[in-house]
Amino acid sequence: MRRQWWIVAAVVAVALWFFVSIEPVLAPFFVSMVLAYLGDPLADRLEDRGLSRRLAVTVVFVLLILVVVLTLVLVVPILGRQFGQLVEAFPAILNWIQQTVLPEVQSLTGLDLSTDFDALRQAVVENWKETSTIAATLLAQVSRSGLALVGWLANLALIPVVTFYLLLDWDVLVGKVRRMLPRQWEPAAVRLAGECDEVLSAFLRGQLIVMLCLGVIYGIGLTLLGVRFGLLIGLLAGLASIVPYLGVIVGIAVAGVVTFFQFHDWLMLVGVGVVFGFGQLMESVVLQPKLLGDKIGLHPVAVIFAVLAGGQLFGFTGVLLALPVAAMVMVILRYLLENYKNSTLYDAGQKTPQRSSVPSSDEETS
Structure with missing residues (x-):
């Protein structure tokens, strides 16, 4: 073996x-x-x-x-x-x-x-x-x-x-x-493949659609406000939304600077806030529940690390594969953790034999 x-x-x-x-x-x-x-x-x-x-x-x-x-x-x-x-x-x-x-x-x-x-x-x-x-x-x-x-x-x-x-x-x-696949591995492999497919489909289809929708919402909103580079800023903010809250932070910061530089009016910054607030509302109420649910489960720090590590190791190909591979690694680690918690290594210390309450013959003699 x-x-x-x-x-x-x-x-x-x-x-x-x-x-x-x-x-x-x-x-x-x-x-x-x-x-x-x-x-x-x-x-x-x-x-x-x-x-x-x-x-x-x-x-x-x-x-x-x-x-x-x-x-x-x-x-x-x-x-x-x-x-x-x-x-x-x-x-x-x-x-x-x-x-x-x-x-x-x-x-x-x-x-x-x-x-x-x-x-x-x-x-x-x-x-x-x-x-x-x-x-x-x-x-x-x-x-x-x-x-x-x-x-x-x-x-x-x-x-x-x-x-x-x-x-x-x-x-x-x-x-x-x-x-x-080896016959003894097939059930576990098929189960893991199904979970990986669920996570990948949610990410590649759902998350990309969410990012695209947010980019369109931000771009159209900023363009209607008359902000220069509105479509460019909106799409960049939508792409940055691959990491939760990063898109709205980057978008508000860049759009706020450009808007204030263009209009010198604090009220226009309120309009920028309304655009990004509406985008976040749509993401929370409509886009995330309908397209993603709770299927991805990738922590924002894991997303950042995966993209940077993939780019450092394999260049552009690594960036393309970083998040799908990270999603599959997450599923495999979850499977290994489940097996570990069901193993004797995890709970060996909890199964210590209990000492009998009946005194032994030596203890009675003493």
């Missing part, structure tokens, strides 16, 4: 080494896997309504393409324009902080922060200018390297192809993996 465990450990170690070695080429396959996982339930429902698997997958695939195309055509140009305007306005915002905010802070607290802020402002402006040219530099570099450009385009073209075939054979692949 111990030899079998060593064989399993060796196979897992070799598999991990192999995937780490080919990590640069895995990104399109992981993206395709996530898209196929998200689309499989809809394809199953269409199959239940009488469509063939191929036709159901085709319908889902077309819907995914329409969503991506509409996002690229309608949203990306607006965000690009607003980001460019933000780059242009950023030095003016820093000047306003230095000339208006810092004197107020000095009059209230007696602290002179102008010297430190001067150095900070200079460093930020220099780095901000460099950041704004990163995309152009990267594009020029890719253009100069024909092989890199071909590889990048090939990876991009792989995503729809791999997604289609994964969607087509998803249930078949799941069935084959299940039949490959």
Whole structure:
């Protein structure tokens, strides 16, 4: 039995080494896997309504393409324009902080922060200018390297192809993996897989929809208020909502600074608060109960740690996989904790033999 465990450990170690070695080429396959996982339930429902698997997958695939195309055509140009305007306005915002905010802070607290802020402002402006040219530099570099450009385009073209075939054979692949499991492990593995699927589906489908809805609510609300970069700030706040309360904190802070700098009116800050308050109300009353419930269970600190650790270990692929892997690890740890509490190791100290209340013959003699 111990030899079998060593064989399993060796196979897992070799598999991990192999995937780490080919990590640069895995990104399109992981993206395709996530898209196929998200689309499989809809394809199953269409199959239940009488469509063939191929036709159901085709319908889902077309819907995914329409969503991506509409996002690229309608949203990306607006965000690009607003980001460019933000780059242009950023030095003016820093000047306003230095000339208006810092004197107020000095009059209230007696602290002179102008010297430190001067150095900070200079460093930020220099780095901000460099950041704004990163995309152009990267594009020029890719253009100069024909092989890199071909590889990048090939990876991009792989995503729809791999997604289609994964969607087509998803249930078949799941069935084959299940039949490959050792028979004695199958019940526990199927149970864990079901719990992982519940957590992942709640996160990948539910949480992404919640983030998108919050971004739309924040973006539309700020745009109706007339706040510059309203859509950009709203969508960034929606993305930051992957960590509970982080989105609303980041959104209010950024939108408040931009709004006050734009209007110099404290009442407009009340409007910003109303927008984010309405978003939080919708999340608490409608979005979270309907889409998530209590299925995820990932602590905010665990979310932050997973994203940072995944990015540090495996780059962009690690960021993509961080939260799904963290959700599955949470399910496995919960299973191990349950087994540990049912083991003799956990309650061995509680099962000490009780001393008899009847005196022994030696005690009677003494």
